[in-house]
Amino acid sequence: MRADTRVPRRNGRFRTVVSRIPVIATITLAALYLVSLLLGDLARFDVVGVWLGITTELSAVAVCVCAVLRTRLSQWQVVFGAAAVSIYTAGDVYYLAALQGQQALTVVSAADVAYLAFYPLMLGVLVVTVRKLKRVTWPLLLDSLVGALAAASVMAMILAPVLRAEASGGTALGVVVVVIYPLLDLLLITAVGGLLSSRGLDLGPRWPLLVTGLILFAAADIGYALGVQEYAVGSVADAGWILGLAAIALWVDGGARTGTEAFRPRTRGVPAATALLLSTTSAVVVLLVGCQTPIAPLAQVFAASALLLAAVPLLFRNRMLTTLATTDELTGLPNRRGLVTDLRGRLGGRRSGALFFLDLDRFKDVNDALGHTVGDALLVQVAERFARQLRSNDLLARLGGDEFAVFLDGVEADQALKVARRLEAALSEPVQIGTASLKTSVSIGIARTPENGTDIDLLMRKADIAMFRAKSSRSGHHLYDAMDDDGGARKLRTLQELRTALVEDQFELHYQPKVRLRDDAVTSVEALIRWNHPVLGQLPPTSFLPLAEEAGLMPELSSLVLGSAVDQVARWYADGLTVSVAVNLSGSCIQHGLPRQVRTLLAQHGMPADCLMLEITEDMLMADPAHSSKILAQLRADGVQVSIDDFGTGYSSLAYLRDLPADELKLDRSFITAMRTDGRAGGLVGSIIELAHSLDLRVVAEGVDNEETLLELRALGCDLAQGFHFAKPLPAAKLVPWITRNTPVVRVTAVPG
Known part of the structure; x- marks a missing residue:
């Protein structure tokens, strides 16, 4: 329930108490009605029971009205549910008023219009909820339709005597109206079952009340259809409608009290295939029964249609499996297999392009410190930021872990570098995950085609090498160069040269001054290693330290x-x-x-x-x-x-x-x-x-x-x-002259702080 900040807390508590009165009244009246029914004549209820029932329904309407007022028309599930309960109750009130001493109306009346309106309104509740499921909408609707056809086949078989009533004097309209009620009930039950098994949205904390109410409605409608000739007001069938209506009203109240979170994303539910399994099993049973005994042809048509519709996804199974095999489950991007598949159609000839390999810096620290759930959420947001920096025809993929890939079609080196800088800038702002604000960065390796090759494996290897160079040098991005190639033979040769350099002392230290800002004095220096390679000249530490670390030489x-x-x-x-x-x-x-x-x-x-x-x-x-x-x-x-x-x-x-x-x-x-x-x-x-x-x-x-x-x-x-x-950084021989020329020389016996 929404709190009105303009109303004192005491008034808010008073309104809460008032809003619970209809709920308490409905529960009490429904209990009295059920007890009276059990203690009375189960075949025919007395007049007290009839008016106790209609009072229970009116109390349920009051519950729904309070729920709508509480949410201020902001929750359409509550609005539709309240409208369904109210219009059905209005139909019952009209039905009782139109009896005029009869035990039951023998013709279709305006009350049936109200009764029939109940079902599309309840279906509206589910449609509003389904709209929030996006990607699972069509599978859910397909499962619901299969369930409806299967239910129709069962009803057509069970209600065959009613369908033959037309031949013995019943009207066609009357038969249709009688039969359509249980079919609509089972359609709603099937849809609810599909929704609960979708792992998409929860129908609220009181969803069992909704299911119970619909089941009671279905039982009452089936009982009415089978005994339509003997029905009289006050019979047991009325109990199903009245108690079902009370249960649905209490579900509506629960949704209004918990707010929009009543229809929140859910991560668990009944097994996803349960509803479809029950539907197809029902259809198979109908067809098997039809093989042994004569049943209504319409039942067989419905059962066969349900099975054919259930088989539709099988026709697309190969396509679905291919999509799953080439798609990253977490981000929805192509995975490594999808990247390779797409690249086959983009490489070749002399058309220019650039393949990026992207690796998030220090991502392991996020997983270790905050857990894999936060790490996964970070990857999703990073993927979204990367996607916003790319053109519609550019390819973005997640290779696994914290590694991504991008392929730019028809770009030169300078354009590729501009995109790399945009991708780096996309992570300049912290990523907000719940209450955590995470700062991350990316290292990008770039390989170009056709300059660096048109073979997929070769291009990916060179992009990977360039990414390693970018990460080790902390430069953000690196464009592949032939000197970067650390293939097996070159890597072994470099490692041997490194071992030789250690023996022959080919290393030299340079020193960078650290200046004390309060007086510009040099109080300390940082030693930085250089490798005086006999062939390649002086090499910076980024070109050999990673290999030394990997080889255990550090x-x-x-x-x-x-x-x-x-x-x-x-x-x-x-x-x-x-x-x-x-x-x-x-x-x-x-x-x-x-x-x-x-x-x-x-x-x-x-x-x-x-x-x-x-x-x-x-x-x-x-x-x-x-x-x-x-x-x-x-x-x-x-x-x-x-x-x-x-x-x-x-x-x-x-x-x-x-x-x-x-x-x-x-x-x-x-x-x-x-x-x-x-x-x-x-x-x-x-x-x-x-x-x-x-x-x-x-x-x-x-x-x-x-x-x-x-x-x-x-x-x-x-x-x-x-x-x-x-x-x-300066060699030792040049450092002292620089200090003498540029800063006060510190000549003390202790290192200043």
Whole structure:
């Protein structure tokens, strides 16, 4: 029931009590009517029972009127149901008034018009509900029609004596009117059964009352049809109509009290095939009976029609199975098989096109932290956002998990890149799932046809390679290049070269300054590895670190970086330049032996522990917070500094931030880059800075590329910054001259905070 905010709560409670009076009265009168019937003459009810029955019906009308007023005509199910009860009761009132001393009317009257109107109004209740089912409307209607034909065949067989009544003096119109009532009842019951088995919408918390009411109506109509010659007002048949009407009225009241949620989506119900199974079984029984004994030909026609109609879906089974096999169940998009099928007709010749492979970043964190239900809802909304960025003839598919694919027909490289940027921008706003606001991003790999091939498998492999490059470099999207190909032979060759590089020390560290914003002093630097490949030249870490991680070489590579970084900082100390050095560690390096390894290394060089800072990415910390916290706590106890890198890109960081042993937060560059165009990004950065300071943590901003961003960070109270605005990563030989030229040199015995 809707609450009127303009009415005091006391009046609202009063109206609620008043609205329940008709319900209580209806239940009481129906009970009295049933008791009186059971205690009286079951063949013929007395006059008290007749008027008690009509009073029960009028009370049911009052229940329906209150329900309509309560919903203010906003629920059509309630309106139609109330109209059906009211018009049927009006028919009964007219029927009693027209008797004039007779036991029953012998001709069709205006009361039958009211009775017949009851059925389309109740059918209207179901139609309004079915309209909300969208994709299952036609299957439901087909099942209902099969059920109606099967019911008609049973009725035609049972009511054969009534159908022959015309030959013994009955009128054709009278016979039709008598027979049509039970057929309409069974049509409604079949439709309700189909609706309840559809797993689409619930008919409300009191749906058993609706089913009970319709069954009582059907029983009364069948009993009336079989004994039409002996019917008199007050007979048992009246009980079915009166009690059925009361049950339907109480169902209407239940729908009005629970609001629109009475007809909410449902996830469980009776087995979907139950209604159809009962219908087809009934039709088969009628035909079998017809083979043994003579029955009405009309019954056989109805039964055969029901079976033929039930077989219609079988004609389309192959098509349906093909659709299911090529469609992703969650999003309704083509799946991998559907993508391949569609691509066969689009590839070939010299027509240009582009195949995208898209992979959501950190999607596993969503499933782990919030559950697969939230993860599925996120995938559905992401698919919808992607679809809005594409043309009608573009192909969007879900390959599985958090992977999607897009094929653009007739586009060149520059057009493909524009679409890639649009798809990235589609996820710039958080996705709202219930009360959770999720921020996600996507890595996109692009392969072009015919430049990169016209074979489907080859094109998909190259798009997958490009997507891997985009993810490992965090560039958002990457256009496939021949140098990206990491096929089996090339991968094995690169791995062998990597092992050789470790033995021959082909690696070099570059250092990027971290500038303290309050006085522009360089207090620390970040060590970044480079591979001086003998053939390809100097390679960035994104070109070999993923392979090193995959091959299990990261611990060995990290030991090399740690040793080189500590050795270099010791040299700087000896020259009077006191700066700390930050070294990035992967999750595979956070092992129990790490604190002992670091202590030994520092002791060998005679360096204080605070000259070293270890940077661990937030997602690595969140993968196993308890394990990471224990090891990092040992390092901090020894005096080694700890920095949480890429802060803000995970989903559970705030829950663990208070307990994580850390000295510093490094804001992910995506926040800093967004500050130039998005005012909210600046507000978010400011909030994180305040949060970090409240926990005695320093804040470092990565990716500072312009003066405007630097000024804003100063205003927000950020502690440190690094980026191309200050300097690119420099070799050790060039770092000291740069510091001397551009910033005050810090010459102290401890690393400043």
